[in-house]
Amino acid sequence: MFRQFRSEVETALADALANLDLPTDDLGIEEPPEEMDAILASSASFRLAGELGAAPPQVAAEIAEAVAAVIDDADFEYLSDVTVAGPYLNFETTEAYLDDTLASGIDEDYGALEDRDTSVVVEHTSANPTGPIHVGRARNPIIGDAVANVLDMAGYDVDRHYYVNDAGRQMAVFTWAYETFDETDLEDPPARNRIEYDLVRYYRKGNSYLEEADPEDVEAAEDEIQSILQGLEAGNEETYERVQTVVDQVLSGMQECLARLPADFDEFVKETRFMRDGSTDAIADRLQADDHAVYEEDAWQLELDEWGIDKNLVFLRSDGTSLYTTRDLAHHEWKLEEYDRAVTVLGEDHKLQADQLNATLEILDNDVSRLENVIYSYVNLPEGKMSTRRGTGVMLDDLLDEAIDRAREEVETRLDDRIRDDELTEADVERIAHQVGIGAVRYDVVSKQPAKAITFEWDRALDFEAQSAPYIQYVHARCCGILEEAAAADIPIPGADATSAGAADASAIDANVLETAEARDLLGEIARFPAVIEDAASELKPHIVATYTRKIADAYNSFYRECPVLTAETDELRDARLALVCASKHTVANALSVLGVEPPESM
The missing domain is CATH 3.30.1360.70 (Arginyl tRNA synthetase N-terminal domain)
Structure with missing residues (x-):
């Protein structure tokens, strides 16, 4: 509307x-x-x-x-x-605007736009499979998942991809170390009982060995590492399997971490795929034949001055081996063949690389207008026990654990009476703590413009009174509470399954009886939701949805204070206000879901 x-x-x-x-x-x-x-x-x-x-x-x-x-x-x-x-x-x-908004809002799918018949791939996270995900990179899966969600809600056919760097020197070092050392060579036990925390110790051991061992031992190790890289480049199946043994194990643990957010993927696209199918070699051949190609400093490079880029792109080493960017060029050409649009979420330290990639793809006669990047700044660490972890850095798991712990303390304090009276079980408290804790992290990250740096603050993120995730989640819980009370009193629920005994006839509800300013303001905010989705998808800015959730939460709370629902003066007014509660519930739930925040039914 x-x-x-x-x-x-x-x-x-x-x-x-x-x-x-x-x-x-x-x-x-x-x-x-x-x-x-x-x-x-x-x-x-x-x-x-x-x-x-x-x-x-x-x-x-x-x-x-x-x-x-x-x-x-x-x-x-x-x-x-x-x-x-x-x-x-x-x-x-017109009056029809209010009626149609209310009638649409009581649909559980409210806010979802019509199918656009346009495919989009959103690539995000893509952290190297060398160990646990660091908290500094946490913004990528959170923003990436929200971008994919908002595009999906806006009617695009979305695939979520994780691009796996399984062909570089890091993985060759990791593979060599995994095959060379055993448990007795490792100094510390795993920081967490999960496979990537176990295996990262081999990677660290390998790197320290290369820095500290005798020169002749390091030379022998480097020869083995180089043979792994050459084997991958040559398409040697045995070498590929050796590397994948490490990659797949580490990646499985990283997936468990990402599932806690949650951030799910439709496909894990491996870098070696584009070496094994010959497309990387084909890219290198095409670039060598281009007028922008030069051979300097023992490597093939592209001069990109025409694009305002003063640093050459190196795409082939003197020994004939490709680089990450060469393989990523093949990857992006594949994406452009398979999808109408390709969106990539990148940290600010990859901006130059992204500019070089786009310029080179243009040289290769690709339509780069179909490529879009979302660039984000990093998350600064919170104060407190997050500051150290035995020198291994702060991991995303640590942040999520502390979020849940802090949320649990807040929930237990706020709901002490209900817990004491056995209204809430331990399982209820744990559920709410997870929903609030994880939601607080996601909302605090995604609500900021990506280009702005974030300093995570616990007090702000978990503030039930301020405009944070718990504040908005509580609106959804309030809506659910009113609807549950209505059902218990056998009052028909607008938007319920028409075959159920508790269903109300949506067409009989008159929105124009909502005469208070608070009710009309709330209905006006609900009406905006589809346009908010459209704008956020168009600009690839999910923080627009987060800003909207704060506005509708404020509007709902004003309505909640001033407009009694189940005790309204007339049945007609009650039904209209109940429909407004139902529409609010669906709008808030769908907006939070776009942001990756769970809408709790009780808090």
């Missing part, structure tokens, strides 16, 4: 400006200031004041008259009128 209303406003204003022989390139349509009772406004009068030689309020009045004429002549479904508030044009909705 809001999307259509916005479209009708754009049409009416553009036609009115054209009728006045005024430019239509900037309509100035925006959310009005809070003190204005309107859903959409236009500040175009500010831009046009100089051109017309009049004050903005006078210009707004003239434009409003022209807009009103357009509305009178048109057959708009949701745009009913335009008013003037100083320099602003305020656009008003």
Whole structure:
């Protein structure tokens, strides 16, 4: 409804400006200031004041008259009128807007847009399989999963990929160390009882050996490491299997960690795939034949000055072995063949590499307009016991453990009476602690613009009163509580399965009986949700959804304080408010799900 209303406003204003022989390139349509009772406004009068030689309020009045004429002549479904508030044009909705919003909101899938018949691959996380996932990289799976979710909700056919670096020197060192050393050679026990924490000790041992052993021993080790790299390059099956023995074990543990967020993947695409199928060699041959290719410093390189990049891209070593970027070029050409769009989530330290990749793909005659990157800054560590872990760094698992522990303490404090009275079991407390703790981490990370650095603060992330995940999760729990009370009192539930005894006839609910400002403001926020999804997907910015959840949570809490539902004055008003609660529940649940935050049914 809001999307259509916005479209009708754009049409009416553009036609009115054209009728006045005024430019239509900037309509100035925006959310009005809070003190204005309107859903959409236009500040175009500010831009046009100089051109017309009049004050903005006078210009707004003239434009409003022209807009009103357009509305009178048109057959708009949701745009009913335009008013003037100083320099602003305020656009008003029809009664059908409220009815249709409420009727749509009680659908459990509310907010999901129509199928676009467009395939998108979202590649994210892709941490090297050398050990546990570090907390500094936690932003990648959280942002990546939310980007994929919002695209899915917006009607795209989404695949989630993890690109596995299984061909570089790191994996050759890891494989050599795993085959060379045994448990007695390792100094410390695993930091956690999971396979990647166990095996990373071999990787660390191998690196320390290469730094500290006698030169002749290091030379022998380097020869073996180089033979592994050459074996992969040559497509030797035995070498491939040796490396995969390590890669697959470490990756399985990393998947267990990511499942805690959760962040799921449709496919783990291995780098060696593009060596084994010949596409990496084909890329190198095509680049060597290009005019931008030069052989300098014992390597083949591309000069990318034409793209404003002053650092050459090295794509082939003197010994004929490829580099990570060469293989990633083959990977990206494959993605462009398989998908309509390709989105990659990258840390800020990969920006130069991404620019080089895009320029090179353009040299190779690819349509780089179908490639999009989401660049993020890193997460600074919280204070407290997270600061050290026996010198091994802080892992994502550590952050999630502490989040759950802190959430459990908060839940037990807040729900002490209910726990004492046996209303909540230990399992309930544990469920809520996981939902709140993990939700707090995800929400705090995804709610910030990706390019801005984050300093994680526990007190803010777990604040039930502030605009955090628990604050919004509590709105969903409140909605569920009201609906449960209604069901217990045999009051028909709007949006329930029409075959059930507790179903209400949605078509009989009149949204226009919702006369309080709080109810109408809440309904207005609900109406915006599909447009929020559309905007977040268009801009690849899931934090837009997070900002929206704070607004609808505020609106719901105002409604909750001022508008009794089950004890409303009339059955008609009760049913309308109950429908509004139902629509709020679905909207909040779907918005939180896009962000990867669980919507609890009780808190």
